[in-house]
Amino acid sequence: MDTKKNEWNNSYINKDNYVFYPHEEIIRFVSKYIKKRVGISDFKPIIEEKKGLDMGCGIGRHIIYLDEMELEPYGIDISDYAIEYAKKWFYHENKTHLIDRLTVGSVEQFPYEDNSFDFVISHGVLDSMEFNTAVIGVLEVxxxxxxxxxxxxxxxSGDDFNHYREYAGEELVKSEHEKNTIQSYFNYRKIKKLLGDNFEIIECILIQRESVINQIKNSRYHIIAKKREL
Structure with missing residues (x-):
C-alpha cells in the first residue's frame, strides 16, 4: 500500500488531480436516484436516508457537492496528501463539519461498519489499480x-486511438499525469466480472469524447448498480 500511496501522493503534489467541480454524471446520478434540487433551497428526496460514501474522494470535490445537496457525505482516499488538502479546502469554505468525515485508507479495507451507507460513489478510481484489487474494493462497497x-x-474503455473497443488489459501509466500508476481498461464483460453476483447493473452508459483538432479520443463507462438482497 505504501508504494501505491507514494505514487498517488506524487500525483497530487504535482497538482495533476486538482479538480474542484463535481462530475456531471455524479450530479445526474444524485438527481435521479438520491435527491433532486427543485429550487434555490428546495429539494425532493428520492430515498429516505442520506448517508453516502465517496470512495477515492481525492481533494473532496464531491464531498462538498453532496453536502450542498444536504446529504451526509464521507470520504476515503489512499493519498494522505489529498486528504490534508481536502481538510484545508473544507476549512476555507467554512465546512469544518466535514473534516472528521475524511479518512486515509485503501479500498481493500474500509473502516466502516456493515450496511452503514445509503449510497456509494466512485469517480475515476476502480480503473486506477490492478483488477484483483478493484474486486476487493467492490466487495467492501x-x-x-x-x-x-x-x-x-x-x-x-479501450475505445480510443491506441486500443480497441473490447480491450480489457492493464498498463503502467508512463505519462506525467498519474505516472507509474496502473490503468486498467474495461469492457462490459469485465464490468460484470468486477461486480459479480452481488450487484444488479441498472445503467451502463459509454460516453466518448473526441478532439477533432488534436485527434485525442477517450471513452468511459458510467455504471449504476444496485446491491442485491441476497
Missing part, C-alpha cells in the same frame, strides 16, 4: 452499502 441501495462508478 457491498459490505458497507445497505441492501437495495445504489453504487455509482466509472471506468475507462
Amino acid at each position: 457491498f459490505r458497507v452499502l445497505k441492501k437495495g441501495c445504489y453504487f455509482y462508478f466509472d471506468v475507462v
Whole structure:
C-alpha cells in the first residue's frame, strides 16, 4: 500500500488531480436516484436516508457537492496528501463539519461498519489499480452499502486511438499525469466480472469524447448498480 500511496501522493503534489467541480454524471446520478434540487433551497428526496460514501474522494470535490445537496457525505482516499488538502479546502469554505468525515485508507479495507451507507460513489478510481484489487474494493462497497441501495462508478474503455473497443488489459501509466500508476481498461464483460453476483447493473452508459483538432479520443463507462438482497 505504501508504494501505491507514494505514487498517488506524487500525483497530487504535482497538482495533476486538482479538480474542484463535481462530475456531471455524479450530479445526474444524485438527481435521479438520491435527491433532486427543485429550487434555490428546495429539494425532493428520492430515498429516505442520506448517508453516502465517496470512495477515492481525492481533494473532496464531491464531498462538498453532496453536502450542498444536504446529504451526509464521507470520504476515503489512499493519498494522505489529498486528504490534508481536502481538510484545508473544507476549512476555507467554512465546512469544518466535514473534516472528521475524511479518512486515509485503501479500498481493500474500509473502516466502516456493515450496511452503514445509503449510497456509494466512485469517480475515476476502480480503473486506477490492478483488477484483483478493484474486486476487493467492490466487495467492501457491498459490505458497507445497505441492501437495495445504489453504487455509482466509472471506468475507462479501450475505445480510443491506441486500443480497441473490447480491450480489457492493464498498463503502467508512463505519462506525467498519474505516472507509474496502473490503468486498467474495461469492457462490459469485465464490468460484470468486477461486480459479480452481488450487484444488479441498472445503467451502463459509454460516453466518448473526441478532439477533432488534436485527434485525442477517450471513452468511459458510467455504471449504476444496485446491491442485491441476497
